[in-house]
Amino acid sequence: MIIFTLITNLWMFRAASIYLGSKSSSISYTCYTCATTQVFPFLNKCVVYIMHVLKRGVDLYVWRNIHLIKGRLFLFLMLFILSVMLFVMNQFPYATVGVILIPLAYVLGIYTYRKYLLWVSGVLGEDMVTKELEKLDDSYYLINGVVIPPNRGDTDHIVIGPNGIFVIESKNYGGEIECDGDSWIRYKIGKKGKRYELWIGSPSNQVKRNAKVLKDFILEHGNEIFDREIPHIWVHGILVFTNENVSVSVKNQTVDILRIEELSDYIENKTPELELREEEVRKIGRVIMKYSK
Incomplete structure (x- = not known):
């Protein structure tokens, strides 16, 4: 269930990042004249x-951090899956390694996922403010x-x-x-x-x-x-x-x-x-x- 939730949220944010990113790249540093x-x-x-909007979109620093965290999250997810596979093998020493790695991958994955949600939350909040200011x-x-x-x-x-x-x-x-x-x-x-x-x-x-x-x-x-x-x-x-x-x-x-x-x-x-x-x-x-x- 945890793995499914992580994958689903990553997919949803990927769609959101494509949407927001396309808006940012297409009109960044563009001055709107009176419409x-x-x-x-x-x-x-x-x-x-x-x-007039002189610059729209999320700062490059923010996007870099979000994608860096997504990469870490993917690695911890793969580590968790590998750990479960080692444990299921039920052969020494693989099962022992799996027992050690499962909680480690789980804790690191949850910590990284929460950090990821904080960054995404900030991006969505800034986009809401931009829409309000365009009034x-x-x-x-x-x-x-x-x-x-x-x-x-x-x-x-x-x-x-x-x-x-x-x-x-x-x-x-x-x-x-x-x-x-x-x-x-x-x-x-x-x-x-x-x-x-x-x-x-x-x-x-x-x-x-x-x-x-x-x-x-x-x-x-x-x-x-x-x-x-x-x-x-x-x-x-x-x-x-x-x-x-x-x-x-x-x-x-x-x-x-x-x-x-x-x-x-x-x-x-x-x-x-x-x-x-x-x-x-x-x-x-x-x-x-x-x-x-």
Whole structure:
């Protein structure tokens, strides 16, 4: 049953990776211009303006890790099958070797499989956020999965618009989560009904750090962006939970914490500290794409 579950999930993700990968490769680093949809019969003309997407898709680093974990999972699965075959032979010393290898392959396989599910969950969560952000109009620019120097890790999403710059980190966690300032605890219920804690670091510190790096990056390249005196820049950090089965309790929050269905409206209605001109919005996106990884 375990082997069947592993193979089924691998097959399902393979199909998903082909789907997501094809979207990423076909339009990565492509800037969408304003698109229009016209409805003529019996109605007034309806025009829909779609936001600009400068980069879509999952970061290459993420895909490499997912495929690396899939490879390890396949090896442990083969080791488990081989161990069972040795044990079934019931001949010394093969049966003894099988007895030793079966639990080892099982434990390593389960550990790797759980790690694999975490990575896949993150990919699906980021894709959900991208779809939600595409509800914004064409005055906004979206960049996904980009590494801003000197950062080594990627920023999930950057939105640039006339009312501000937004750094968004998506989390596809399920279960119960408690936040007090920058301290985070995630709780899950085990098979025996026991409640236990999972370490998730500090997502709020992560998004604040990425926002600070982006702000410094924009100021560093300010002469390429602004025709006026370089203004004081605000970069808003947003933490988005994409899993509908998550319960988040927050005290003393240090960043904006939203559910995915609130995201596009929140950005659109955000009161700007500094209004960016249309050309400045475009140049910020261009500079990020030029110097980022």
